[in-house]
Every structure is written in C-alpha cells, then in structure tokens.
Amino acid sequence: MNATGYFTHADCRKHEMGPGHPECPERLGAIEDRLLISGVLDALDRREAPLAAIGDIELAHDRMLVAALRGLSEQLADDMRAGGPPYVQLDPDTAMNVHTWNAALRAAGAVIAATDSVLAGELENAFCAVRPPGHHAERAKAMGFCFFNNIAIGAKYALERHGLKRVAIVDFDVHHGNGTEDIIRGDDRILMVSFFQHPLYPFTDTGTSAREPNMVNLPVPAYTKGMEVRELIDTMWIPRLEEFKPEMIFISAGFDAHREDDLAQMQLTEQDYAWITERIKNVARRHAQGRIVSALEGGYSLSALGRSVEAHVRVLADL
Template identity: 55%
Template sequence: MLAAYFSHPSMRQHEMGPGHPECPERLSAVQDRLLGSGLLDYMHDVTARPATREQIARVHDTLYIDELFAHSPAEGRHNLDPDTSMNPHTLEAALLAAGAAIEATDWVIQGQTQRAFCNVRPPGHHAERHQAMGFCFFNNVCAAMAHALEHHGLERVALIDFDVHHGNGSEDIFAGDDRVLMCSIFQTNFYPWSGEVPKGPNMVNVGLPERSRGEQFREAVTTRWLPALHAFRPQMLFISAGFDAHLEDDMGNLGLVEADYAWVTDRLGEVADQHAQGRIVSCLEGGYDLSSLARSACAHVKSLMGL
C-alpha cells in the first residue's frame, strides 16, 4: 500500500519577515528532496483541504479561534508575540496545515493508506489551547488526534514528539487525558522552558542535556518511550516530526543525525505494526537548517514507507 503525502502550495505564502527561521523555503526543501530521492513517486500526493472551525475547536478555545480570525491582517503583519506574527495569508496556511493532518487521519483510518506524512507549515506543537506561540497558531497534530478520538471513535492514540523544543502546546491540550499517551524528547533548560515536570501521568517527557547525541536519544527511546508505548497499546500513532535536534541545526544544541531519525521511525513503525494496524500520521514541526531538514525528513519518510 502506498504511503500518502499531504501539503498545499498556499502554505508557502505565510511568512513572518526577512530572515525569520520559519520560512517558506522549508516546505520546498523537504518536497524537493523527496522528489529527488524518488520517494514521492511511490506516495499518494494529496493537496490538503482547510480544517473547519469545528475541527479546530476540539483542541482550541473558541474565543482564541475568534481572536485569530479577527486579527488576520488585510495587509502587513500582526504580531502575536516577538517570534510569531500573521500576514494576510497566515490564517489560510494555518487552517490548511491542521486540515492536512486531519485529512491524513481520515485516509489512514479509512484504509486508503497506512502511513502519511504532512509537509506543513506553520508548525503546531507550541500552540496551546488558548494561545499561539513559538511560530505556531493551531496545533496541527492535536487537531488530528482529537479527530481520531472524537470523529472516528478511537480509544487510545499516542503522540511522539522528537523536536528539540518541548511540545508544550500538545502537553497543555492533552495532559491528564487517559486516551492519549505523549512521549517526547527535548533539550533541557531551553525554550519553551517546560517539560521537565510533566503536567499529567500520561506524559513521558525525557529532557536531554545540551550536546546530547544519538546514543543518549536512543537510550531514552529504548528505556522510556518503548515500554510506555507497548503498555499503552495505541490504536494509532501520531508524530510531531521536528528535525531541529540535528547536529547541523543551530536553533538548538543537540546532535542527532539522519540515521537517528530513521532509527526512531523504525522503532515507532514496529509499535504501530504490533498494536495499531501499522497506522501512523507524521506532521512536520521544526527544522530550520534547510539542508539537514531536507535530509532528515527524507530519511524519516523513507523509514515510514518501510524502505
């Protein structure tokens, strides 16, 4: 069965100013690498549709959603925090990013594909229930998880987040929800300055000291994540796939390489095959050095496809 690739060209129209690391070129770098590798030839290439307000409201407060719609500028930019701003195309891009993750969930649960990768921006895992932050507006992967739980009736889903930054928004939304297990790694003492004290018993947060490399990452996965995942027996896996923990990405100070991303994806694929009918939806989060981002995402997708 072919894997599926979800994206939309309009996501490239969202931009937050010259030199901003969360730039439109990120999507192009990933897509070009997947095209050049030949992987896209073996994937369903799906143009995403926007999420509805109802779908977003499963994970975000309606007043917050109303504020984003009200603050969407007709021209120029509207700053939500020092790092996060909206241009006239941001709202559409954010709805498309969440919509891609939700539609990918439909495809996987309905059996049209077993694995899906969403090449999306803006990213989502810092977006909390009531606020945007850290380049994120809507929490794409959480919207997809809520769709799996509420619309499709799944009882247990797992979120795995290997971005260099802790997924504080995802934790805020699902902490204490016994239908969800969240496993994450992140650099300690680093933005968003959270994660080391979990907010709920369903959070397996593993902070890694700066300069940690693949050995420490793999030990965290083997000793902390995998036992928890097997005990939880998720019916579907969702991945917040951030690649800014790469050795070449100066956004953080961890030292992962492509082989580490392929290795962890293989391990997650084994969990999915054992407990979840192989079902995985992965959504792009961070990754700001374009070369290492493209190479790492390609290694991740190749592993998702079982190649």
C-alpha cells in the same frame, strides 16, 4: 501494502513572518526538492491538504482563540488595503501575514485528512509537509511559530470523530511541546512521549510532565548524542507505548535536534531519525495496524531538514 500519503498545499508556502525568520517558506521547498531528487516523492500518494473545519479545530482549541486569530487576519487585510504593515506580531517570535489563517487551516486540515485516509484503510500512514507548525500552540494561546496545534487536533479528531479509544503522540522536536502537553493533560485516552533539549525555548518544563500519568516527556541537556537518545527511547518510551497499546500514532516530526541545526545544540543525524521512525513503526504495526500520521514541526537548517525528512519518510514508506 497500502501507500504512504504525502499531504501538502501551496497555501502553506504563502505564510511568512518577516525577512530572515527561520520558519520560512523555503523549508517546504527544501523538503520537496530532496524528496524529488532522491526519487522518494514518486513512491508517495500525493494529496492536497483541505481547509480544516472550525469545529474540528475547536476539539483542541478554545473558541475565543480561533475567533481572535480569524479577526486578526481580517483586520490585517483591511489595514494593508489602507497602506498598513504586512504583518501583525503575536509575540517576539510569531507573526501573521494575510495568508497565515488559510495556511494554518491547511496545516491542520492535512492532519485531519490524513487521519481520515489512514483510518479508512486508503493509506497505511502519512507525512504532512505543512507549515505553520503546531506543537507550541496551547489550547488558548498561539506562540512559538505556531497557531493551531496540528497534531493535537488530529489526535482529538481520531478520538472524537472516529471513536478510537487510545492514541499516542510522539514528539521528537528539539523544543518542548508545551502546547500539546497543555491540550492533552489529564486525557487518559492520549499518551504523549517526547524528548527535548533543556534549558531551551519555551522554558516551560523541567521534567514535571514526567509525573503526569499520560506523559513521558524527557528533558535532555545540550550536546546529547543520538545513541543517548536511542537508549532513552528504548528504556522510557517503548515500554510505555507497548503497555498503552495505541490504536493510532501521531508524530510531531521536528528535525531541529539535528547536529547541523543552529537553533539548538543537540547532536542527532538523519540516521537517528530513521531509527526513531522504525521504532515507532514497530509499535504501530503491533498495536495500531501500522496507522501513523506524521506532521512537520521544526527543522531550520535546510539541507539537514531535507535529508532528515527523506530518512523519516523512507522508513514510513518501506523504501
């Protein structure tokens, strides 16, 4: 059995959006501490995330967005040298510091490198412990803590650079993956399945995407419990995934639907994340030679995040 990869980079901890921001560097520390204490980290193939190539970022994003973000980063560095502020605000929730550009390139680069390694047969699957997250980033817009859509880039990369015919994106973050939906809408080579609390940020979906032919995105109310989510997955996700027969599966792994997370009101536990991962892994084994690349999205209660990632990675690594 090939190993499970663990992709990360120190640059991802240098990106910050201001004091008290929930999407903070300590998130990666909480994950790594939990994996280290539990012994899981020792069982993983640890690798450094490279910087993504701009051409690969542009598989999912408009060239103007990429240029704008790079320009903002350079301008911020110049302003700071002249005594200016340490952040530039993109929207009320999303800011850049001088390290954000490299961190975003590392986050996307982790997914790209993991895709290469999994498709080369070096790894069976991989988890990317990276930030900033990605699933709110639209083709032409950074938003919602996100700059580049790491998982959408990985999916497009597998299709365009490796010649796969069909890939699936599974998104179990508590927030609607509006950016991923924007990027892949109408691309029949990609099937997206998700659930998300509604109404909740980004307030962009009321179930309309359920009518898109390549999407099964399911809004659920606050306080939805794990058993209800499991039933939705078995009745709505799994049949479509089985019919689609993906050659590779990408996971937007947000853990903010956990009952301890204050940014939402869903009721999942780490046992639910293990169950979801097992169901995805079963589909991957039947149709995709076990090939999965998972990347961190949300999850803001540090203890719950660490425990949930441990549960997710234990299933990926058959521990």
